[in-house]
Amino acid sequence: MATPFRLRAAVLTTTAVLLAAPLSACGKDTQNADLTAQQLDWKDCSAPSEAEGGGSAPPPLSNGTRWECATMQAPLDWSRPKGDTIGIALIRARASGPPSKRIGSLVFNFGGPGGSGVTTLPAFGGDYATLRTRYDLVSFDPRGVGRSDPVECKNDAQLDAYFQQDATPDDATERAQLIERTKQFNAACEKNSQRILPHVRTTDAARDMDLMRQVLGDDKLYYFGISYGTELGGVYAHLFPKNVGRAVFDAVVDPTQNPEQSALGQARGFQLALDNFAEDCTSKTTECPIGDTPQDVEARIAQLLHDLDKKPIPGIVPRQLTETAATNGIAQSLYSKDFWEYLTEGLEQAYDGDGRILMLLSDSMNGRSENGEYSNIVAANTAINCADQKPRYTADFVERRLPEFRAASPLFGDYLAWGMVSCTDWPVPGAADHPDVSAHGSAPILVVGNTGDPATPYEGARKMVEALGEGVAVELTYKGQGHGAYDSKNKCVQGAVNAYLLDGTEPKAGKVCS
Secondary structure, X not given: OOOOOOOOEEOOOOOOOOOOOOOOOOOOEOOOOOHHHOOOOOEEOXXXXXXXXXXXXXXXXXXOOOOEEEEEEEEOOOOOOOOEEEEEEEEEEOOOOOHHHOOEEEEEEOEEOOOOHHHHHHHHHHHHOOHHHOEEEEEEOOOOOOOOOOOOOOOHXXXXXXXXXXXXXXXXXXXXXXXXXXXXXXXXXXXXXXXXXXXXXXXXXXXXXXXXXXXXXXXXXXXXXXXXXXHHHHHHHHXXXXXXXXXXXXXXXXXXXXXXXXXHHHHHHHHHHHHHHHHHHHHOOOOOOOOOOHHHHHHHHHHHHHHXXXXXXXXXXXXXXXXXXXXXXXXXXXXXXXXXXXXXXXHHXXXXXXXXXXXXXXXXXXXXXXXXXXXXXXXXXXXXXXXXXXXOOOHHHHXXXXXXXXXXXXXXXXXXXXXXXXXXXXXXXXXEOOOOOOOOOOOOEEEEEEOOOOOOOOHHHHHXXXXXXXXXXXXXXXXXXXXXXXXXXXXXXXXXXXXXXXXXXXXXXXXXEO
């Protein structure tokens, strides 16, 4: 749900490492070939590509199980299923329990859009040990992401310069500069990735998943979608309702919103998370080092951003911490309560003129490694969003909407409002105002909403339940903080999700975990 200057509705992948075996060549002609009959060549995973975020090959799980990678061929253009193909990078860890108890493959999408599942699943693999007793754990790089024919726009040096620029213009000159930079970024994407851009819609990825289901040998798709992964899962359920097995949607996207409504909802969500962070810091028995009251904490942050807009401070040499980078870093830290301590420390440093921690957090949001290399998460995120979303917003439209965005969030309002122009000059037309997730005839889908979620506000879970259709969704509420519920380690949430995926036991209607 984001663009280069918008917050991403994605699970944190800061610690992700990983993999995927080299892809076979793209563009292969598969006339008369039945792609459902292809045999995957599973091998030990190699180190991740730069587009996946770099790093080392994933280490074995605690019981010694090794991660395996393969490449699935899928049609480049699903309207021409026997035409050229692209490779979709997959990763799996085999089920740990007896073969007689194995249900099938549990396919994960961790969000973004644009996040590499091949790098993310190993980073969180230990969290799903219980589910692995009956499932192979499987994830993938969706088309346009990581090793799956990645969208490429600007190089690393150009991206460093791009992210140093002002994303919240204060006057006509700055506004014109923002619009021109956006045009240049989008033109670079078209120049470097023209072949793949028309084929990265969520409907394309959903069709890839149904092919994946068949290639993996499953009669039904067993699925765990997080953040944008809930939108992808909803689109899959709409296209293939009879093929849904057991599915869980966690950190739920509101499928009824257009991009403007989504951005405004995120403004409210991140403001709520900031309010909760400030309240938490000042309510502890130890002194809060960044303010005496919640209002004081937020006023000091606002003043910091105002000062950075006029005069950036040193970040990570040679880059400076700008207002935009600081806002990005603050947002990144609000995705998880576990990161609040880093936000506190980063703000302390910034008040003393040292922007390194906030810059590191901003780099994480943008997919930048310590060695200066970028994954392609921002490029893929932009490409998928712009291919999905039909509205194209002008600078004048944003100017008119700024008062409402500022009312929703004094801190994040401008930042998210101006992000709406990111698709304005995109070379591929958007598909729709919002996705269709109606799924009459689908098996039950467990929908998990978190009341403190900043990126996918809680209200989206109820909207997803309604949009899926009567009798499809089972709703579970978690009264917590951060983006998502299952990885909060809350025993009530994990127990309910595990019982459904492993045994088919649905939680009671309206169940609440806290």
